[in-house]
Amino acid sequence: AAIQAKLDELIRSGRAKNDFIGIDHLTESEVQEFRDKGAEAKAASGGLAARS
Numbered sequence: 001a002a003i004q005a006k007l008d009e010l011i012r013s014g015r016a017k018n019d020f021i022g023i024d025h026l027t028e029s030e031v032q033e034f035r036d037k038g039a040e041a042k043a044a045s046g047g048l049a050a051r052s
Helices: 002-013 028-044
Strands: none
């Protein structure tokens, strides 16, 4: 899940963010929080929410 979240962020932004360094050491629920926040930010910016 952590790798997928990193890939999702790269696809969304075209560049990695420092916030994602070390994400692979988080729990599954913490990783899901990162993914949810990313989807919310995308939706707020006018894009479609990310799919899991």
